[in-house]
Amino acid sequence: MTTAATDLADPAAMALDLRYGTDHPSGLRWNPTIAGLLDHRSVRAYLPDPLPVGTIETLVAAAQSAATSSNLQLWSVVAVSDADKRAKLAELAGGQKHIAEAPVILLFIADLARPAMIANDAGVAAEGYDFLESFVVAAIDAALAAQNAVVAAESLGLATVYIGAMRNDPEAVAALIGLPPRAMVVFGLVVGHADPARPAAVKPRLPQTVVLHHESYALEHQRAGIAAYDDTARTFQTAQGQNPVGWRALIVSRGRNAAALNGRDRLKVALRALGIALR
Amino acid sequence: MTTAATDLADPAAMALDLRYGTDHPSGLRWNPTIAGLLDHRSVRAYLPDPLPVGTIETLVAAAQSAATSSNLQLWSVVAVSDADKRAKLAELAGGQKHIAEAPVILLFIADLARPAMIANDAGVAAEGYDFLESFVVAAIDAALAAQNAVVAAESLGLATVYIGAMRNDPEAVAALIGLPPRAMVVFGLVVGHADPARPAAVKPRLPQTVVLHHESYALEHQRAGIAAYDDTARTFQTAQGQNPVGWRALIVSRGRNAAALNGRDRLKVALRALGIALR
Numbered sequence: 307m308t309t310a311a312t313d314l315a316d317p318a319a320m321a322l323d324l325r326y327g328t329d330h331p332s333g334l335r336w337n338p339t340i341a342g343l344l345d346h347r348s349v350r351a352y353l354p355d356p357l358p359v360g361t362i363e364t365l366v367a368a369a370q371s372a373a374t375s376s377n378l379q380l381w382s383v384v385a386v387s388d389a390d391k392r393a394k395l396a397e398l399a400g401g402q403k404h405i406a407e408a409p410v411i412l413l414f415i416a417d418l419a420r421p422a423m424i425a426n427d428a429g430v431a432a433e434g435y436d437f438l439e440s441f442v443v444a445a446i447d448a449a450l451a452a453q454n455a456v457v458a459a460e461s462l463g464l465a466t467v468y469i470g471a472m473r474n475d476p477e478a479v480a481a482l483i484g485l486p487p488r489a490m491v492v493f494g495l496v497v498g499h500a501d502p503a504r505p506a507a508v509k510p511r512l513p514q515t516v517v518l519h520h521e522s523y524a525l526e527h528q529r530a531g532i533a534a535y536d537d538t539a540r541t542f543q544t545a546q547g548q549n550p551v552g553w554r555a556l557i558v559s560r561g562r563n564a565a566a567l568n569g570r571d572r573l574k575v576a577l578r579a580l581g582i583a584l585r
Numbered sequence: 586m587t588t589a590a591t592d593l594a595d596p597a598a599m600a601l602d603l604r605y606g607t608d609h610p611s612g613l614r615w616n617p618t619i620a621g622l623l624d625h626r627s628v629r630a631y632l633p634d635p636l637p638v639g640t641i642e643t644l645v646a647a648a649q650s651a652a653t654s655s656n657l658q659l660w661s662v663v664a665v666s667d668a669d670k671r672a673k674l675a676e677l678a679g680g681q682k683h684i685a686e687a688p689v690i691l692l693f694i695a696d697l698a699r700p701a702m703i704a705n706d707a708g709v710a711a712e713g714y715d716f717l718e719s720f721v722v723a724a725i726d727a728a729l730a731a732q733n734a735v736v737a738a739e740s741l742g743l744a745t746v747y748i749g750a751m752r753n754d755p756e757a758v759a760a761l762i763g764l765p766p767r768a769m770v771v772f773g774l775v776v777g778h779a780d781p782a783r784p785a786a787v788k789p790r791l792p793q794t795v796v797l798h799h800e801s802y803a804l805e806h807q808r809a810g811i812a813a814y815d816d817t818a819r820t821f822q823t824a825q826g827q828n829p830v831g832w833r834a835l836i837v838s839r840g841r842n843a844a845a846l847n848g849r850d851r852l853k854v855a856l857r858a859l860g861i862a863l864r
Contacts, residue, residue: 322646325646325649325650326646331639331642331646333638333639333642334639334642334643334646335637335639335640335643335741336643337740337741338617338618339617339618339621339736339737339740340643340646340647340737340740340741342618343647343650343651343733343736343737344646344647344650345650346650346651346652348652358614359612360610360612360613360614361614362797363610363612363613363793363797364613364614364615364619366793366796366797367601367604367605367610367613367619367623367793368619368622368623370604370790370791370793370796371604371622371623371624371625371790372622372625372732372735373625373627373735373746373747374790375747375749376749376835376839377788377832377835378835378836378839379790379791379796381796382795382796382797382798382802383796383797383798384798384799384800384801384802385797385798385799385800386800387799387800388800391800415802419804420795420804420807420811421836421839421840422840423804423807423808424811424833424836424837425836425837425840427808427833428833428837430837430841431840431841431842432837432840432841433840433841433842433843434839434840434841434842434843434845434846434850435840437843437846437849437850437852437853438852438853438856438863439752439846439849439850439852440840440846442724442752442771442852443749445721445724445725445728446724446725446727446728446749446771446772447728448725449724449725449726449728449729449732450728450729450731450732450747452729453651453728453729453732453733454622454732454736456651456652457618457622457733457736458618458619458622461616461618461619462614462616462619466652467652468652468654468729470654470655470722470725473718473721483798483800483801483802484801484802484803485802486802486804489802492721492725493725509656511649511650511653511658512649512658514642514645514646514649516661516699517645517649517658517660517661517662518641518642518645518661518662518664519661519662519663519664519762520663520664520666521663521664521665521666521667521670521762522663522762522763523661523663523694523762523763523764523765523768524763525698525699525702525765528699528702529702529706532699532703553656554703554706554707556655556656556657557657557700557703557704558703558704558707558709558711560655560657560700560713561700561701561704561710561711561712561713561714561719562709562710562711562712562713563710563712563713564712564713564716566713567713567716567718567719570716570718571713571716571718571864573716573717573718573721574716574717574863574864577717584717584853585850585853
């Protein structure tokens with residue numbers, strides 16, 4: 307189910323070329339929503355223009371409409387527009403200028419403080435929220451919510467980029483926005499108007515033969531697709547004016563040792579300091 | 586920014602009524618994509634009809650188009666269509682019949698096996714993937730991907746439901762689909778055609794005043810919105826023929842103790858048994 311040649315009049319084939327390189331699945335189903343999803347790009351260059359009135363409320367309504375495990379709703383969001391706070395967050399993220407440049411960053415919170423308050427108000431223990439499972443639920447539900455916000459933002463012509471580096475120093479980020487115990491920013495989401503003078507490209511992904519499995523998982527057979535993707539990544543990196551190191555080198559370098567994690571090797575310690583026990 | 590009365594000719598107001606009850610934000614931005622996101626419902630009643638050709642590849646292309654931390658792509662998906670395997674998964678999920686009823690369940694995998702293989706092939710250590718941070722990245726990226734698949738599926742008129750209960754017995758689920766060490770199913774996603782004879786409702790969520798904060802987080806002030814939501818939840822539960830216990834009771838009962846987690850209190854032990862160290 308792959309094709310080498312692309313019909314330039316076929317929007318699906320053109321979108322798949324950008325997402326996978328030339329060797330991509332064909333025969334996909336297509337509509338404007340799917341076209342929008344395939345066209346996603348993470349944008350790191352913004353105009354300073356504010357978001358139109360009602361935008362944040364719209365993104366949060368979309369976010370809250372995502373599924374949430376057992377309807378527990380173990381996440382919250384803090385919208386930071388204040389320029390000083392954004393400058394500080396940019397610094398905490400290792401100097402990511404787009405956080406200071408765009409008008410707002412949405413900080414998505416794994417929120418175990420709210421259920422703890424509710425249980426405390428009811429005069430009962432909330433031991434269940436001390437387990438790793440509850441943190442995993444909160445982080446996953448925050449991600450489902452945030453991704454709906456991304457889809458909504460892009461449908462409005464806005465751009466976004468996730469900021470995982472909010473986990474480089476979780477205690478400092480928590481202090482900046484006054485989080486109570488048992489709450490932690492799992493990631494940020496910058497939202498704004500992309501600067502048309504500095505456009506972002508669609509980044510190619512691994513072939514579906516590597517990521518998608520049927521009935522059972524197979525590891526060894528992924529090597530051929532990974533090698534092909536290394537070439538796709540090099541072509542993309544060259545076109546972007548980057549060092550064409552490929553993808554396997556990135557995987558190796560990121561996993562090399564604790565220091566390669568930019569402080570996130572101490573995430574467990576940080577979570578416990580924030581009152582998230584991970585039992 | 587709330588309104589009590591709804592203009593029945595206003596599709597945004599009608600969608601917000603369903604999502605929040607009558608006391609919802611107004612002045613939201615609106616388009617067909619946002620309308621689709623707001624209309625999400627988790628469906629637990631399916632027809633046996635197979636998915637149209639090309640559907641799974643389309644959902645995976647949408648999923649892969651979501652952002653992924655540093656382009657690490659630490660997730661994979663196993664599409665399970667085999668009836669015996671789905672019956673077994675339904676049983677492992679505590680008897681969730683919709684897993685056996687719908688034609689396919691997508692099992693989303695936090696995949697630290699792939700980077701470990703790549704590092705091993707390169708003859709270098711992959712210590713960084715042993716840290717909690719790498720598992721968090723994998724789980725969040727799997728969630729971002731899955732949510733794009735949900736949006737794509739619903740845009741095609743299909744229905745979905747997430748299955749967090751894949752974490753009730755992670756070792757058994759891993760064994761069923763032949764996962765290697767360092768890989769774990771973080772959740773499932775059932776996809777199929779909703780049974781029109783057993784329709785699902787839009788579930789109301791917490792007021793935005795509880796979930797959305799500006800510049801800094803506030804816990805205490807959430808109590809009024811939570812109390813109002815308890816009433817909204819009771820109205821919904823009554824309309825659904827459920828016991829109208831409200832929402833706070835759910836939060837309290839889920840957090841009561843380890844036993845309330847349906848086996849997921851041992852998630853840390855299970856992850857370590859699967860080779861995910863969580864350093």
